[in-house]
Amino acid sequence: MFKAFVVLLICSLLAGCGMKDIDKRFYVVTTGVDWTGNPEKPFRVSLRLAITSNKVESGSSRTQIQTVEAPSIAEAVRHLKAFVDKELDFGHCRVFILGKDLVANGNPDAMSWFARRRDIQKVAFVGVGEPDALSVLKVTPESERFPGNALFLTFGNEGTESSYTVTTYLFDLTRRHFEEGMDPVLPVIRSLDKTYQIDRVLLMDKARMRLILNPDETQLYNMTANEAGKSEVKMPYRDGRIVLTVNQIRTHTDIAIGEVPLVTLKVYMSGILEESPPEALENDWNGIERQLGKRFSSEVEDLLYKIRDAGVDPYGFGLHYLATTFGNKQDFAHWKSVYPEVRFKVVTHVKITGPGVVR
Amino acid sequence: MIEEVKAKLGNPADLTTEIMDNGYTTMELCFFPSMCDSHQVKDGILIPFSYRFDPDEFRRMLRSDLDFTYAPNQDEWIDLLLQGCVLLQYEGKVYCFDAIRKLQTQPEDTEVEASLQGPQSAMTEDLDMNTYLIRLRYNSPTLVIRKLQKGEISRTRINIIYDRDKVNRQSLEELEKRLDKVKTKLLQASGQLAMLLGNNRYTIFPVTLQTERPDRVAQFLNRGKIGLLVDGSRFAIMLPVRFFDFMHAMDDDYEPFWMGRVIILFRYIGMMLSMTLPSLYIAVSMYNPEFFRVQLAFSIDGSRAAVPYPAFIEVFIMLFMIEALIEASIRLPRFVGSTAATVGGLILGQAAQQAGLVSSIMIIVTSVVAISNFVIPNSSFSYSIRALKYVFVVTSIFYGMVGIIVMSFITVVYLCNLRSFGQPYLALFLPNDKQPSRRTE
Incomplete structure (x- = not known):
C-alpha cells in the first residue's frame, strides 16, 4: 500500500506544464496577415482577441485588435505576446484572413506556419480580406453575440447557408497548395460598414492570385464545384423572369482522353420555381426545363473557359485526368501543355418538381 | 431447574421464575417476559395447566405439540431462554416452549428500492418473515435454506438460501470458506456481513448486492445466485454479482x-x-x-x-x-x-x-x-x-x-x-440456461 502511494506521488510529478486556466487565456478568434511591402518586415499580423463576459446578448461581443509588423508570422505572434496580459490561445481561432496584397505578392511558403502550429485547428476557415485583412478584422457586426461568431456562422453553414459563399478549410488549402492538378480557392471577405460581404471567390495558382470571380460566377462555381444547394438558376422568359430554386444538384465529370482532352460536366438539378409568369409552367413544363438547362450550360461553359484562360484549375480537372491515366510525370506534363486548349462541354438536366404552390 | 438457571444467569431482574401449583401437581416455569409473547404463554401453557387441566392430555401435549421441545441438556437452557423460549419442568423433565415475540407480522413497504409498478412489499427485520416472503415468491421444491449463527455476542441467525439445481457450486464453496473465517462479536446488519465476506477491505466496487426486495431475491435465486438473510436486517445479501446487476432496477x-x-x-x-x-x-x-x-x-x-x-x-x-x-x-x-x-x-x-x-x-x-x-x-x-x-x-x-x-x-x-465469489465481475452475458444442470445433491 505504501509502495503504491509512493509510486502515485512520483507520478504526480510527471504532470506537464500545459495547465493554464481557461480564464487566463486570451482567445484569438480571427488572425489577419497583410503584406506591408517593406522587405525588412513584410508581414503585418493582426489578431482579433475575444474579451469574454458573463452576459451573452446580441451586440455584446467585444474584441481587442493587436497588430505588429515582423519579418515572419511566427516572430510576429511571439512579439504580440508581449502586448497582452494573458496567454494567447489559437485553439479557437477558426478564421484566418490573408490580405489581398499578400495573396498577390506574398511568399506562400511563409504560410506554412498555420499548418505547423499544433494548436491551430485544421478545420479553420481561410479567406482573403479586401482591401486588407486588418480592415476586415475591424468590422464588428451588430448581431454578434460571441466575439468572432459572425464569421464562424457564415462559413460553418451553421447560420446562413449562402450559395455565394465558398468555404475553404485550412487543411483543404494546404492540400490544394501541394496537390498537382488542383489549385487553391479562397473566398473574398469585404468589409462593409457593420457587416461582411462574402460573395466572391478568388482563384489562385500554386503561388499567386490569378482571378476574382464576380458574384454570379461565384454562385455558378459553387454550384458546379461544391454542389451547393439552396442556389438559384434564372432566365428571362417572355416578358417576365423565371427563377428556379435549386434544392438538389449533382455533378459528374468525365474527361475524354485524347490529343486535346474533352471535359464533359454533367449537371443534374431539381428544384421548384419560385418566380415565373402566370400559367407558364402548365403550358410548357418540359420546355422550361430544357431552356433553363441550356442557359445554365452555356453560362457554366463560359465560366470554365474564363477559368481555363486564367491558367488555374480550381475544379481539379487535372487531378481527375491523372486519376484516369497512369498519373505519372509525363501525363501531368502533357495535361499542363494541353490545358490552355482543353474543351468543355456542359450538359444540364433540370427537373422542376413543382410550381411551389398547392392549388 | 430454576436454581440452575438463576445461578447461570446471575439472577437477572427481568427473569420470571415461578413454581406453579394447580392443586394436583406442580410445574416449574421460567422465561423472560420481555422476549416472549405473553398471549402464547397463556394459551399454550397456562390455560392447559390451570383451567382445563388433565394430566394425560397435558403430558400428551408436551410430547406431541410442535411448539414444545424436550430439552434434557442443561447447557442449552440458557441459550434457549435468551432466544425467547419458555422453559418448563414438568414431572422432572424439562421442556422448552417456543413463544418468541415477533415485532413484524407483515411485510414492510419498499423504502430504498422503490418501484412504480412492481411489488411494493419489502423484507422486514425479522428473519422468519423474510424466509416466508422468499418461499412465497420462489415456491420451488429445490429451494434450499441452511441455517447458521454468527457473532459471539449477538448470535445473529443467518439463512443461506439457494436453488439446489441452479446454484453455482464454485461460488457456494467459496462462500462457505469465507463464512468459516468470519469472526465477529456483534453482527447487526447485512452490510456488515457483506463487508466481512468481501474480497478484501480495499475493493472499490461492491462484490455483493444488498436488496430489500423479495422479488429481486427470487429473480437472483432463479439465476443461480446465493442469498444470505441476516436476522435483524431488512436487506438480503446476494452473490455472486456482476457489474450490470447493480445498474438494474426491478422496474x-x-x-x-x-x-x-x-x-x-x-x-x-x-x-x-x-x-x-x-x-x-x-x-x-x-x-x-x-x-x-x-x-x-x-x-x-x-x-x-x-x-x-x-x-x-x-x-x-x-x-x-x-x-x-x-x-x-x-x-x-x-x-x-x-x-x-x-x-x-x-x-x-x-x-x-x-x-x-x-x-x-x-x-x-x-x-x-x-x-x-x-x-x-x-x-x-x-x-x-x-x-x-x-x-x-x-x-x-x-x-x-x-x-x-x-x-x-x-x-x-x-x-x-x-x-x-469466483465469478467474473464484468461478465457481459449470463451463462446459458440450456447448460446441463449440475445436480449433485
Missing part, C-alpha cells in the same frame, strides 16, 4: 421492453456523467479549452472571470458542498432534513455564484453530478461511483484529458480483474 423487467432499455441506457449515461463530469470540467477548462465549441468556451471563460481560484479548487469546493448536503439529508431527522436541503440548495444555486466563488457552469456540473448519481439503483454501488469520481478529479488535475482517458481505461481493467 426494468416490469415495464415495456423498449422503455426499459431506454431507461437503462440513461442510467449508464448518468453513471458515466456522475463519475467523469467534474474531472472533464477540470481537464477541459485547464488543459484543453479547444475541446469545447467556441461559443461554450467563451461563456465558460466569461463566467469564470470572477472566480479567483483555479478550476480544481472550485470543483473541490462545490463537490464538498454537495457531498455534505447529501450526507446531511440522509442523517438528519426527516423534519429537519428539508431545511438543510433548502438552505444548501440556495447556497449552491445562487449565492456561491454571485459571490464569485464558483462559476455558473460549475453549478450545473455539480447538480448534474448529484442528480445522475441518484439514478444508480443500488446505494452501495452509487457510493462507489461517488468515491471513484474523486480519483478521476485528482488524475485530471495532473494529467488533464489524457489522464481521464487513461483512468477510464484503468477502471475497466480493474473491473475485468475483479471477481465476485
Whole structure:
C-alpha cells in the first residue's frame, strides 16, 4: 500500500506544464496577415482577441485588435505576446484572413506556419480580406453575440447557408497548395460598414492570385464545384423572369482522353420555381426545363473557359485526368501543355418538381 | 431447574421464575417476559395447566405439540431462554416452549428500492418473515435454506438460501470458506456481513448486492445466485454479482421492453456523467479549452472571470458542498432534513455564484453530478461511483484529458480483474440456461 502511494506521488510529478486556466487565456478568434511591402518586415499580423463576459446578448461581443509588423508570422505572434496580459490561445481561432496584397505578392511558403502550429485547428476557415485583412478584422457586426461568431456562422453553414459563399478549410488549402492538378480557392471577405460581404471567390495558382470571380460566377462555381444547394438558376422568359430554386444538384465529370482532352460536366438539378409568369409552367413544363438547362450550360461553359484562360484549375480537372491515366510525370506534363486548349462541354438536366404552390 | 438457571444467569431482574401449583401437581416455569409473547404463554401453557387441566392430555401435549421441545441438556437452557423460549419442568423433565415475540407480522413497504409498478412489499427485520416472503415468491421444491449463527455476542441467525439445481457450486464453496473465517462479536446488519465476506477491505466496487426486495431475491435465486438473510436486517445479501446487476432496477423487467432499455441506457449515461463530469470540467477548462465549441468556451471563460481560484479548487469546493448536503439529508431527522436541503440548495444555486466563488457552469456540473448519481439503483454501488469520481478529479488535475482517458481505461481493467465469489465481475452475458444442470445433491 505504501509502495503504491509512493509510486502515485512520483507520478504526480510527471504532470506537464500545459495547465493554464481557461480564464487566463486570451482567445484569438480571427488572425489577419497583410503584406506591408517593406522587405525588412513584410508581414503585418493582426489578431482579433475575444474579451469574454458573463452576459451573452446580441451586440455584446467585444474584441481587442493587436497588430505588429515582423519579418515572419511566427516572430510576429511571439512579439504580440508581449502586448497582452494573458496567454494567447489559437485553439479557437477558426478564421484566418490573408490580405489581398499578400495573396498577390506574398511568399506562400511563409504560410506554412498555420499548418505547423499544433494548436491551430485544421478545420479553420481561410479567406482573403479586401482591401486588407486588418480592415476586415475591424468590422464588428451588430448581431454578434460571441466575439468572432459572425464569421464562424457564415462559413460553418451553421447560420446562413449562402450559395455565394465558398468555404475553404485550412487543411483543404494546404492540400490544394501541394496537390498537382488542383489549385487553391479562397473566398473574398469585404468589409462593409457593420457587416461582411462574402460573395466572391478568388482563384489562385500554386503561388499567386490569378482571378476574382464576380458574384454570379461565384454562385455558378459553387454550384458546379461544391454542389451547393439552396442556389438559384434564372432566365428571362417572355416578358417576365423565371427563377428556379435549386434544392438538389449533382455533378459528374468525365474527361475524354485524347490529343486535346474533352471535359464533359454533367449537371443534374431539381428544384421548384419560385418566380415565373402566370400559367407558364402548365403550358410548357418540359420546355422550361430544357431552356433553363441550356442557359445554365452555356453560362457554366463560359465560366470554365474564363477559368481555363486564367491558367488555374480550381475544379481539379487535372487531378481527375491523372486519376484516369497512369498519373505519372509525363501525363501531368502533357495535361499542363494541353490545358490552355482543353474543351468543355456542359450538359444540364433540370427537373422542376413543382410550381411551389398547392392549388 | 430454576436454581440452575438463576445461578447461570446471575439472577437477572427481568427473569420470571415461578413454581406453579394447580392443586394436583406442580410445574416449574421460567422465561423472560420481555422476549416472549405473553398471549402464547397463556394459551399454550397456562390455560392447559390451570383451567382445563388433565394430566394425560397435558403430558400428551408436551410430547406431541410442535411448539414444545424436550430439552434434557442443561447447557442449552440458557441459550434457549435468551432466544425467547419458555422453559418448563414438568414431572422432572424439562421442556422448552417456543413463544418468541415477533415485532413484524407483515411485510414492510419498499423504502430504498422503490418501484412504480412492481411489488411494493419489502423484507422486514425479522428473519422468519423474510424466509416466508422468499418461499412465497420462489415456491420451488429445490429451494434450499441452511441455517447458521454468527457473532459471539449477538448470535445473529443467518439463512443461506439457494436453488439446489441452479446454484453455482464454485461460488457456494467459496462462500462457505469465507463464512468459516468470519469472526465477529456483534453482527447487526447485512452490510456488515457483506463487508466481512468481501474480497478484501480495499475493493472499490461492491462484490455483493444488498436488496430489500423479495422479488429481486427470487429473480437472483432463479439465476443461480446465493442469498444470505441476516436476522435483524431488512436487506438480503446476494452473490455472486456482476457489474450490470447493480445498474438494474426491478422496474426494468416490469415495464415495456423498449422503455426499459431506454431507461437503462440513461442510467449508464448518468453513471458515466456522475463519475467523469467534474474531472472533464477540470481537464477541459485547464488543459484543453479547444475541446469545447467556441461559443461554450467563451461563456465558460466569461463566467469564470470572477472566480479567483483555479478550476480544481472550485470543483473541490462545490463537490464538498454537495457531498455534505447529501450526507446531511440522509442523517438528519426527516423534519429537519428539508431545511438543510433548502438552505444548501440556495447556497449552491445562487449565492456561491454571485459571490464569485464558483462559476455558473460549475453549478450545473455539480447538480448534474448529484442528480445522475441518484439514478444508480443500488446505494452501495452509487457510493462507489461517488468515491471513484474523486480519483478521476485528482488524475485530471495532473494529467488533464489524457489522464481521464487513461483512468477510464484503468477502471475497466480493474473491473475485468475483479471477481465476485469466483465469478467474473464484468461478465457481459449470463451463462446459458440450456447448460446441463449440475445436480449433485
